[in-house]
């Protein structure tokens with residue numbers, strides 16, 4: 001673990017083997033931290049915030065260091081990408097795209113670090129001056145998931161560093177490798193000791209300590225909804241600020257005037273990218289009824305041809321699920337779908353062949369005749385499962401799409417741009433794509449409506465999350481009030 005600028009073992013010497021989900025080989029052994037390790041890291045971050053130079057450094061200098069981090073990541077992009085693929089199973093092309101995004105995020109916040117110098121207000125009082133300044137929020141706890149390990153970490157680290165915060169980051173216990181590798185680069189880039197601390201270990205101990213600690217001013221969490229509920233409750237103990245990026249059950253709405261080939265192609269990409277282990281996966285296909293048979297047939301034919309395998313093999317299009325435990329969960333959902341009466345059109349099982357024997361693979365799976373009261377439609381399966389529902393009118397499409405506790409993302413496909421606008425306005429989601437699926441970039445805010453979360457990452461808002469606003473009022477001619485005679 002990386003605490004106060006030093007590599008340390010867990011206080012009690014515990015370790016955890018990190019495995020490749022493609023073949024269960026042990027790829028590394030890391031320290032398994034506990035509450036004491038988390039407390040040590042919080043202490044280091046607290047000291048760095050209360051007494052250290054980072055929060056007091058001129059913002060342009062912080063920006064320069066962030067730019068340096070971006071360029072160091074680019075220099076080691078291939079090593080980072082290979083490590084991410086080994087640990088998560090995602091294809092190398094996906095990991096490389098993640099690394100590009102990560103470097104861009106550091107660059108973006110490097111540029112933004114010195115842009116908000118505060119604001120002068122029109123004071124309503126005579127002989128006075130009134131201004132608003134932004135200050136770093138303090139010590140931040142950060143908890144990240146396994147599906148986009150370094151990318152989700154960077155969406156928190158970069159704005160928090162730009163704002164002048166100090167932090168303790170807990171990566172997912174099963175995919176900590178690229179986040180740990182980043183620690184070395186932070187040191188090279190000149191981030192002072194204690195500013196970024198990385199503690200590996202379970203959520204129930206390390207994560208809970210970060211959420212509960214009175215010395216942590218903000219907790220930023222990306223992960224599942226159930227953990228989000230727990231963190232929100234724990235954070236209430238000292239009323240720390242919270243930013244939650246949770247799951248989604250995202251509709252991909254296709255009207256029958258869309259470009260057929262493109263919409264089919266994107267319907268596959270929306271859900272089967274990273275084996276469906278994406279918060280914004282387009283796992284609900286809402287298709288206009290008159291296109292249903294032709295469209296679904298085309299999607300099924302192409303899903304059957306998706307090449308599964310190791311992410312390191314350039315021919316692979318879809319890797320394994322992250323763990324045996326997660327594959328069990330996805331298989332339970334497949335069984336639930338069948339029991340609920342959805343029609344299994346393809347997949348629904350582990351692929352045959354010795355090359356898949358030790359990996360956690362599941363075939364691309366498509367269920368037809370689904371309804372929005374089914375659990376496979378309502379709940380986030382987080383696997384390669386596509387459910388198909390049909391609609392006849394625009395109103396029905398909107399109503400089905402919004403019939404969910406989530407509100408992370410969704411897409412609408414049509415060549416009628418007025419309709420596209422109307423639908424995008426009606427969708428209660430943090431991101432709506434029109435004739436596309438999946439793009440995200442540092443300039444645009446990311447986050448969810450409803451139970452998909454609280455707050456936004458990326459964009460200007462992503463930086464503001466790590467600041468407090470302070471109103472400073474100056475009386476230019478102080479004189480006795482004589483209120484009390």
Ligand SMILES: NC(=O)c1ccc[n+]([C@@H]2O[C@H](COP(=O)([O-])OP(=O)(O)OC[C@H]3O[C@@H](n4cnc5c(N)ncnc54)[C@H](O)[C@@H]3O)[C@@H](O)[C@H]2O)c1
Nearest residue numbers: 144145146171172203204207208223224227245246247279
């Ligand atoms: N909205 C987004 O941007 C976004 C991005 C990526 C993933 N996700 C969501 O993440 C989920 C998948 O990731 P996961 O399975 O790693 O999620 P998870 O909630 O199981 O774990 C996420 C992190 O929380 C930690 N954790 C677990 N219990 C905790 C506790 N009691 N207190 C504090 N921390 C605890 C884990 O150790 C891990 O580091 C999906 O629901 C997905 O939609 C959302």
Ligand SMILES: C[N+](C)(C)CC=O
Nearest residue numbers: 147148277278279280
């Ligand atoms: C936020 N995103 C899309 C990069 C990853 C979601 O799991």
